[in-house]
Amino acid sequence: MVSPASAPIADLLAARRPGHSLPAGLYTRQDVFDADLQVFFGQHWILAGLECELREPGDVQTLDIGRASVILLRDDDLQIRAFHNVCRHRGARLLKAGPGVVSRLVCPYHQWTYDTDGSLLHAGHMGADFDRGCKSLKPVALRLVGGLIYICLSDNPPKDIDVLAQTMEPRLAPYGLREAKVAHQTDVIEHGNWKLTMENNRECYHCAGSHPELCVSFIAYDFGFDAATMSPDERARAEAHVAEREAREARWEAEGHPSRTVARVVDCATNFRTQRLAIAGKGESHTPDASAASAKLLGSMTRKDLGDTHLWHHNGWNHFMGDHAVCSIVIPLGPDSTLVRTKWLVHQDAVEGVDYDLHKLTSVWIATTDQDAELVRVSHAGVQDPAYEPGPYSRHTEQELDNFAGWYVDRMRVHGY
Amino acid sequence: MVSPASAPIADLLAARRPGHSLPAGLYTRQDVFDADLQVFFGQHWILAGLECELREPGDVQTLDIGRASVILLRDDDLQIRAFHNVCRHRGARLLKAGPGVVSRLVCPYHQWTYDTDGSLLHAGHMGADFDRGCKSLKPVALRLVGGLIYICLSDNPPKDIDVLAQTMEPRLAPYGLREAKVAHQTDVIEHGNWKLTMENNRECYHCAGSHPELCVSFIAYDFGFDAATMSPDERARAEAHVAEREAREARWEAEGHPSRTVARVVDCATNFRTQRLAIAGKGESHTPDASAASAKLLGSMTRKDLGDTHLWHHNGWNHFMGDHAVCSIVIPLGPDSTLVRTKWLVHQDAVEGVDYDLHKLTSVWIATTDQDAELVRVSHAGVQDPAYEPGPYSRHTEQELDNFAGWYVDRMRVHGY
Amino acid sequence: MVSPASAPIADLLAARRPGHSLPAGLYTRQDVFDADLQVFFGQHWILAGLECELREPGDVQTLDIGRASVILLRDDDLQIRAFHNVCRHRGARLLKAGPGVVSRLVCPYHQWTYDTDGSLLHAGHMGADFDRGCKSLKPVALRLVGGLIYICLSDNPPKDIDVLAQTMEPRLAPYGLREAKVAHQTDVIEHGNWKLTMENNRECYHCAGSHPELCVSFIAYDFGFDAATMSPDERARAEAHVAEREAREARWEAEGHPSRTVARVVDCATNFRTQRLAIAGKGESHTPDASAASAKLLGSMTRKDLGDTHLWHHNGWNHFMGDHAVCSIVIPLGPDSTLVRTKWLVHQDAVEGVDYDLHKLTSVWIATTDQDAELVRVSHAGVQDPAYEPGPYSRHTEQELDNFAGWYVDRMRVHGY
Numbered sequence A, B, C: 001m002v003s004p005a006s007a008p009i010a011d012l013l014a015a016r017r018p019g020h021s022l023p024a025g026l027y028t029r030q031d032v033f034d035a036d037l038q039v040f041f042g043q044h045w046i047l048a049g050l051e052c053e054l055r056e057p058g059d060v061q062t063l064d065i066g067r068a069s070v071i072l073l074r075d076d077d078l079q080i081r082a083f084h085n086v087c088r089h090r091g092a093r094l095l096k097a098g099p100g101v102v103s104r105l106v107c108p109y110h111q112w113t114y115d116t117d118g119s120l121l122h123a124g125h126m127g128a129d130f131d132r133g134c135k136s137l138k139p140v141a142l143r144l145v146g147g148l149i150y151i152c153l154s155d156n157p158p159k160d161i162d163v164l165a166q167t168m169e170p171r172l173a174p175y176g177l178r179e180a181k182v183a184h185q186t187d188v189i190e191h192g193n194w195k196l197t198m199e200n201n202r203e204c205y206h207c208a209g210s211h212p213e214l215c216v217s218f219i220a221y222d223f224g225f226d227a228a229t230m231s232p233d234e235r236a237r238a239e240a241h242v243a244e245r246e247a248r249e250a251r252w253e254a255e256g257h258p259s260r261t262v263a264r265v266v267d268c269a270t271n272f273r274t275q276r277l278a279i280a281g282k283g284e285s286h287t288p289d290a291s292a293a294s295a296k297l298l299g300s301m302t303r304k305d306l307g308d309t310h311l312w313h314h315n316g317w318n319h320f321m322g323d324h325a326v327c328s329i330v331i332p333l334g335p336d337s338t339l340v341r342t343k344w345l346v347h348q349d350a351v352e353g354v355d356y357d358l359h360k361l362t363s364v365w366i367a368t369t370d371q372d373a374e375l376v377r378v379s380h381a382g383v384q385d386p387a388y389e390p391g392p393y394s395r396h397t398e399q400e401l402d403n404f405a406g407w408y409v410d411r412m413r414v415h416g417y
Helices: A009-015 A024-029 A029-041 A161-175 A192-201 A232-254 A359-385 A399-414 B009-015 B022-029 B030-040 B160-175 B194-201 B232-254 B358-383 B399-414 C007-017 C024-028 C030-040 C161-175 C196-199 C232-254 C358-383 C399-416
Strands: A046-050 A059-065 A068-074 A081-083 A120-122 A141-145 A148-152 A180-190 A262-264 A272-277 A308-313 A316-320 A325-334 A337-347 B047-051 B059-065 B066-075 B078-086 B120-122 B142-147 B148-152 B182-189 B262-263 B272-277 B309-312 B316-320 B326-335 B337-349 C046-050 C060-067 C069-073 C080-084 C118-122 C141-145 C148-152 C180-190 C261-263 C272-277 C308-313 C314-319 C326-333 C337-347
Touching: A009 A024, A009 A029, A009 A399, A024 A192, A024 A359, A024 C314, A029 A161, A029 A325, A029 A399, A029 B148, A046 A059, A046 A068, A046 A325, A059 C180, A068 C118, A081 A141, A141 A161, A148 A161, A161 A262, A161 A272, A161 A308, A192 A325, A192 A337, A192 A359, A192 A399, A232 A272, A232 C161, A325 A359, A399 B399, A399 C046, B009 B022, B009 B399, B022 B194, B030 B148, B030 B326, B030 B399, B030 C358, B047 B059, B047 B066, B047 B326, B059 B326, B059 B358, B059 C308, B066 B148, B078 B142, B078 B148, B142 B160, B142 C118, B148 B160, B160 B272, B160 B309, B160 B316, B182 B358, B194 B337, B194 B358, B194 B399, B232 B272, B309 C069, B326 B358, B337 B358, C007 C024, C007 C030, C007 C148, C024 C030, C024 C196, C024 C358, C030 C326, C030 C399, C046 C060, C046 C069, C069 C148, C080 C148, C141 C161, C148 C161, C161 C261, C161 C272, C161 C308, C161 C314, C180 C358, C196 C326, C196 C337, C196 C358, C196 C399, C232 C272, C261 C337, C326 C358, C337 C358
Parallel strands: none
Antiparallel strands: A046 A148, A059 A068, A068 A081, A141 A148, A180 A337, A262 A272, A272 A308, A308 A316, A316 A325, A325 A337, B047 B148, B059 B066, B066 B078, B142 B148, B182 B337, B262 B272, B272 B309, B309 B316, B316 B326, B326 B337, C046 C148, C060 C069, C069 C080, C141 C148, C180 C337, C261 C272, C272 C308, C308 C314, C314 C326, C326 C337
């Protein structure tokens, strides 16, 4: 008797129906999780952090991705570098989790010592003939885009990171992320598969029912609607909003503020999507009343009313606004456990309590992330139920989930599954 | 080198020797646990709850069985219904664990809304052509027997539930379980395989050494004895008890109180056994002194001295007495972890502190269940030891374990293992 | 797509390069852990305890090794015995963990009762024809060496325990371990594979950087050094120490104190190594100032300056000194979890607070063990990183690791992997 729980992963991929959520095993199985880590977090570019977190020479952070740990540091020449956090002697972790400052990287086990460029400077008792040159720290592929740090654990990283870089460099430049600072950071562990975390983020169909705080700033019509089942009045409102959005987008573009949607979400390795959307209400920022949280605007921004530059990856989402930015990085921890790390950025000179109030700055996305964590939990509980079968995505409000699911299946196949 | 830990399940089943406990792997292996859940909790009828827990329209409970979750509710027409707790959209859990009251079932994710009969009433943004009719909640097979709720997760539930129903309806009728209430409930997690929990329950060989409280009410001779190794005096007492029991049983039967043993424990799908046994001491109830705990008797009962109607399933045990009933439901949680949920029932009009004292009502089975949990723990610790080999059942006191083990092997084979 | 995580164990063994640490999977995989338990803890002799822990008839201890539990007891004839802690009825554990005193072994489940020689004395309700003779407790192979208790869970234990016994009996005799007592015991759970625990113990390359307390007593040169990369001054000091050690060893041997290294670490089943090394500083004991902790010397010892008789096994390490001994037993708990149980022995007549101060006695190895636990944790974290590759052992300071890794691979192959 063969349990469907042991079907080859390829069969699960083949069973995916367009317009529908994924077969259960793709969300729940350990072997699929292992494959996901290897493919989507081992062979693709992922957002790993921010340059401004490594401001001074010797500033260092580690990021754990599955069983891997990556060291991100700024070296003595002010260059950002990424290395595997594994001593070349007997493999010990060089650095603990969290931020720090180093002059050299010294293994705690036998004091093998590496320069900040990764070269092995010292290894005791290894004999006069020992070749230190071949025992440098293993580098990790790195790409800096407008202050964001992308890494790829593969030795053969996808080349289409160039498209992301070319698109985002000019869009991010005004936000001056290299001169920002992290005002706050939260780690939330969601009790669900990372793809449910991502699906949850790629639609706002659930916002009205779950996110009262975010709905002050978000405009539901921006995320799709089913005109055919609306009342004539509501349909008129929705269509008026779309016309207004298009006019605003054209105006922003004409003023030199890139706003149009750029989406690379199918037929690509590096999955991203960006667009500039207006903020509702006071129109400035994701705060309880949609007014700016920080008096010091980011980078070279001079206006608070330029909306929200959204940027979605397959491992997170970002909102860049006049006064602050919110960056969320998603790291799978297990088939049913996912880390969402969220960072709030303000201008590096903004002073807490003077230029910004921390609660006002963070409360909307703290609430939203907690609400999403609960939705991901009930989603995961359901998809692992033997009674679950893939359900229909709304073609009006869940098109991005269909794209994501299709991209997921394609990329798994490209990588041999 | 092939480890015995990876032998096919069929080999383990074939290795079972009559008269002996099961081969270790059948108690300990994850794949056997998965098979057990699928076969014994997915393809057989299980006791799931009590009608009196869903007294009013909209009363609802959920029960988790492995990865499945089942909604039990009383609909607006007072009918009991059972559904899979999985939204037909993207699979989210509709209801949290525990009891509640609902008018409709609204998914917390995107507010898909179902009637209490399971039909999908509303799903937003799905397009004018969306066919709600094929997206009703999936029903779960349901059978009500004398106030007990049986469910079967299979689409093809065993038909011999009829035998149980025909046997138990008249036996349970006098206890009026539909007009009872749950006075107390406990959840005990036993650190052992569910089959060890069931084996433990199917013999009273261990009672003298472990259950001083229960031994006030139970008469050890009722559960078998080895006459050949008894002293002449003790043998005479045992045989006198058996003769007395038979006479009493005939008398009760003649008075219209069904008492004789009905056992369907081999060559059947639906495993149950019932008999009415006298209670020792004051003869009324499972309490510290064997006197009734509740002044208001159950249903139409007018006598406290009609003993204890035992009812055993493959997932629990029940005792129906004049003043109260105790129902235990067994749900496997893992190869070495089992939930025992026990409910104490009294007449719905009985008032705590007036008609019954809660401690007197519950203390015997609370103590007994805790004692059994410790025995199951040491049993499981032992059977997973590489030195364990199946040991001999006493043919005098452990015959029901032999029957259970044989039935287990048969049912596994029927289901393809 | 075949993941390297599923390569046959034999492939991992074949991939081991001499002079290098083991391939990752041998440290991390569950199937390798299961094999390790079966081979190294199921088919080899392991140090299990000390005779002096079972001083009186009826004194009993249990030791858990993987899923097995072993009873060690002293019977009524003062003989030490070892049994599997599994009732021959339905497998229940006879004894809980920890030390105790018994007159007979009575199963808590159905009171089957065994004599301290393992024979079944009583089993109720089993019928007149029941053959108790074939239901004795299963014995475990046992070998007593100078007060140390070795057990082997195999029915066919390696015969070369004789070499260990012949070597160690005369070396241990003066320490009178049978008349010692355990003054203190600690259990430390190291978050790493047991082989990393053993590798850590087999070199002192890491001592200077991690063990300030132990370095008061240990002399780093005793554990190897790379003369070629030393300064002329340091090389002279190192070589002078070696010459001094050799002279001292010859003197001790001439005086009748066995001191020369005996190593059976390759081409053998029973892996051990012993040598007597001088203690640094005050030269007496592993204490904060290297002076003796106990005023009453062990056994027939009359001198405190006879150094430290080291004894390494594949599951632990021991130091026998004039005033006390430290014995550490290593038991794997999981692929990434290992128990290190350490016992400090003094003369049985030594009185705490009078003859010895407990803190002085224990503080060096408590600190050292905690420091090693952290090193094992960072080692395990690193070797499970996909970026880990086996690194080079120093041929000067890590030769014993190379021997251990080679022996490990050989023994796995001997046992069919």
